[in-house]
Amino acid sequence: MxxxxxxxxxxxxxxxxxxxxxxxxxxxxxxxxxxxxxxxxxxxxxxxxxxxxxxxxxxxxxxxxxxxxxxxxxxxxxxxxxxxxxxxxxxxxxxxxxxxxxxxxxxxxxxxxxxxxxxxxxxxxxxxxxxxxxxxxxxYGTEAQKKKYMYRMFSGEWLTTMCLTEPGAGSDVGALKTTARRLPDGRFSITGTKSFISGADHDLTENIIHPVLARIEGDPPGTGGISLFIVPKYRVNDDGALGELNDLYVGNVEHKMGIKGSATCTINFGDNGNCIGELLGKEREGIKVMFNMMNEARIEVGMQALGYASVAFEHAVAYAKERIQGVPVWEMSNPQAKAVPIIQHPDVRRDLLYMKAIVEGIRSLNYFTAYCLDMSHIATNDADKEKWHGLVELLTPLCKAYASDMAFMVCSKAMDVYGGYGYCREYPIEQYLRDCKIATIFEGTNGIQCLDLVGRKLGQRKGANVMTLFGLLNETVAKAKQSDDLKKYGARMEEAVNALVDLTITFAGLGKSPNFLIPVLNASPYLELMGDVLMGHFLLQGAGIAENKLKEIYKEKGADSIDKQQALVHDNQEAAFYAGKIAAAKFFALDALSTVKARCEAIKVGDKMPIEMADESFTI
Ligand SMILES: Cc1cc2nc3c(=O)[nH]c(=O)nc-3n(C[C@H](O)[C@H](O)[C@H](O)COP(=O)(O)OP(=O)(O)OC[C@H]3O[C@@H](n4cnc5c(N)ncnc54)[C@H](O)[C@@H]3O)c2cc1C
Missing domain, CATH: 1.10.540.10 (Acyl-CoA dehydrogenase/oxidase, N-terminal domain)
Incomplete structure (x- = not known):
């Protein structure tokens, strides 16, 4: 149920x-x-x-x-x-x-x-x-900072934010203008404006602790000159008691397309020169420290995406089973034909199966990434630790960007399934679509995630992380090819994996040649290709397991003919579940994976049209 x-x-x-x-x-x-x-x-x-x-x-x-x-x-x-x-x-x-x-x-x-x-x-x-x-x-905190802030945050007594973005520094965090002036007692006076800050102010907890990126006066420009500061809304005395209100205030609450229950605000620090902050970690290492939070937040955005894709899909299936509209396509010319639930229409079924494949694929991707994090924590030697941690690093932009792009698409398809009703506020789909969109934008836009994957993550540990991933993909191919039922799909997967590996090697070979712009220009399709291949991997891996489980159920229930097996899938929930896993994997392999090779080849042509075209030609 x-x-x-x-x-x-x-x-x-x-x-x-x-x-x-x-x-x-x-x-x-x-x-x-x-x-x-x-x-x-x-x-x-x-x-x-x-x-x-x-x-x-x-x-x-x-x-x-x-x-x-x-x-x-x-x-x-x-x-x-x-x-x-x-x-x-x-x-x-x-x-x-x-x-x-x-x-x-x-x-x-x-x-x-x-x-x-x-x-x-x-x-x-x-x-x-x-x-x-x-x-x-x-x-990174001192014992005093832990005592003052950390425990009361972990307990939920105080909430918190992450203050990076400024009006002139969004994707380019290094361009920030917020400054920190040294005070004689070792603390800092913070001055600046942060925009789009989630939870910058609210009435849920009596205090809010802001981690704020700022540049200490005299420090160099760019990300290398940025430090991180703890800036509480209410100052906290050494004995833990709340002190006076810090010199900060919220200028406005954004009126947004979605996530309207989440306060997104501009916050001004130090208008009166009296906003006190404490350095967290070392000076000029603010970005390094903040990345601990950002990486976690990016994986959480992947979960947000999954949540919306999942709930939109569950609703779409339920609606498609109830909504009566249109006669079956094979009875089109029969005026006596009875209208059926829209789930009977091939085009609706196709969309639903694609959505199912994506939801289950990104669920596997997110869970696997979290599993890799756990494995990195329990690994007993450095090589294993590095391997698992390396996979987390590599997969983080995929959890964030691929999952959020796909989730928005799933929500959009769910709206299509609802027809005009999906566009109306009486039904929840329009809210899912609105709320889901932010996942492609915050925590670093998806464009920036793609650049992170291609420009940084592929080359990490001299390519060892991506090679580990390719090794896992090849294991799935080999397993699928051993199954009579799945080998045809394993072959599609093999072709897709080989094309992706080939494109990755091509990118690496371009190095610093004038063609280095090719990977930059194609970072977004590359991430999408890798995401599609990963979906294929998780789905096919799951199908292999489901195939064996389904065989066991058939045996146990004496379903020894195709007819009996088909009947069992209608009657037995477990059989239906496993059959659904296999169907989604097969469908995805034939549908999305079949195009991977062609898309890789197209990128390898090395066309630079979007770069070469004059700005003036985009529109006159
Ligand atoms: C609802 C909401 C909540 C938010 N919460 C927070 C928060 O809690 N804390 C916080 O600090 N920020 C938060 N943000 C800000 C968010 O992280 C930024 O909006 C985001 O990083 C993009 O910055 P920008 O809006 O200035 O866009 P820009 O940086 O101006 O980007 C515009 C477009 O240009 C592209 N682009 C920019 N630079 C490059 C480049 N070098 N190469 C290729 N493409 C590029 C981007 O990908 C994007 O498509 C939030 C935003 C919103 C809308």
Missing amino acids: SNGLVNTRDMRFILFEQLEVEKLFESEKFADYSKDTVLMMQNESEKLALNVLLPGYTAGDREECHLEDGKVVVPACFHDIYKKYVESGWVCPTKSPEVGGQGMPHVIATSCLEFFVAANFPFVIYPGLINGSAGMIEK
Whole structure:
């Protein structure tokens, strides 16, 4: 039974059958966990999502955030949701119990998070920043800073932000103008304006801790001259008591297309020269420290994307089963023909199967990335640690950019399935589409993620990370080719993998030659190609497992003919699930993977038209 948000059967398939996460629990770090505890936690998070977060989703959109006497007021229902979310222990589940967490494996926490983001992402943005922000203080802060700020952030008593963007410094963070002037007591006076800051002000907690990127007076331009500062809304005395209001205020709340329950504000620091901040980490290492939070946030954006794709897909399937419209195509000329649910129409089925493949593919991608993070933490030697950590690095831009591009497409297709009703506010799809779009923009636009993949990640560890990934893809090809049923699809996958490897080697060979612009120009299609091939990999890997499970069910139920097997798939939920996994993988291999080689070849031609064309020719 669908809960309308997330396919929990697929969630458990990926965790226990595909990733075999139970092996993680053999390590000392995760010894307290078992399949039973995981199922219990998922049950709890599902209930919290459905009963507490979900009811505030549309209400938050309609009420929006607004300024009242210079203070931001969030949707009223968010207060109760926040209280219950904190009480249920979901602020920092992956952190160690010493700082208030549960020591939960990332992959398990990620799967639980899927319920929350699918239910009410605009709300989740508020607590969603704590892990990364307090995590920076945990890693780089002094003992005094930990005592003053960190514990109260991890406990959810205080919320936090991430202050990078400025009016003139969006993608180019190095262009920031916010300054930090040294004070005699070692602290700093911060002056500047940050724009588009999520959760910059609100009435959910009595204090808000802002990590702010700024340049200490006299430090060099560019990212190498940036430092990071802890700037509390209310100053905090050494004994932990709240002091006076810091010299900062919110100038406005943005009126946005989506995520309206999340306050996005301009925040002004130090208009009166009295905004006090403390250095976090070393001087001029602000970007390095901030990247700890940004990487985590990028993976979380991938989860946001998954949440929206999942909930939009679940709704589209339910609607397609109910909405009666049109006669079957084979009865077009029969005036007596009865109208059928739209799920009977081939074009609708095609869209639904593509959406299913994408949702399950990006679910696997996100869970696998979280699993790699766990593996890097429990690895017992440096080589393994580097391998797993390297995969996280490589896959992060894909989780962020591929997942968000695809999720927007899934939401758009879901709207198509609903027809005109999908465009109306009485149905939730238009909100999913609006809310989902931000995932392609914030935490570094998708354009910037693509450049990060091609310009930085492919070459990391002299290409070892991407070679590890290609090794995994080839293992899937080899396995699929051993199966009579899947070998045809394995061959499609093989062709796609070979084309991607070839293009990657071509990019590496261009080096610093004048043709280096080719990878830059094609960073976006490259990321899409790698994303498609990864989808093929996860889906085909899953299909191989599903094939064996389905055979077992057929055997157990005595379904020894095609007819009996087809009948069983209609009657038996498990058989239907596994058959669906296989169908999605086959469809995706024939559909998306078939075009990979042609798209790679097109890039290799080396056309530079978009660069060479005169600016004036774009429009006259
Ligand atoms: C709702 C919302 C919430 C946000 N929350 C936060 C937050 O909490 N904290 C925070 O610091 N920021 C936040 N942001 C800001 C967000 O991260 C920026 O909007 C984003 O990084 C892009 O910056 P920009 O808007 O200035 O666009 P620009 O940098 O002007 O980019 C415009 C376009 O040009 C492209 N582009 C720019 N430079 C290059 C380049 N060198 N090469 C190729 N393409 C390029 C971009 O990809 C993009 O397509 C938020 C934004 C929104 C809308």
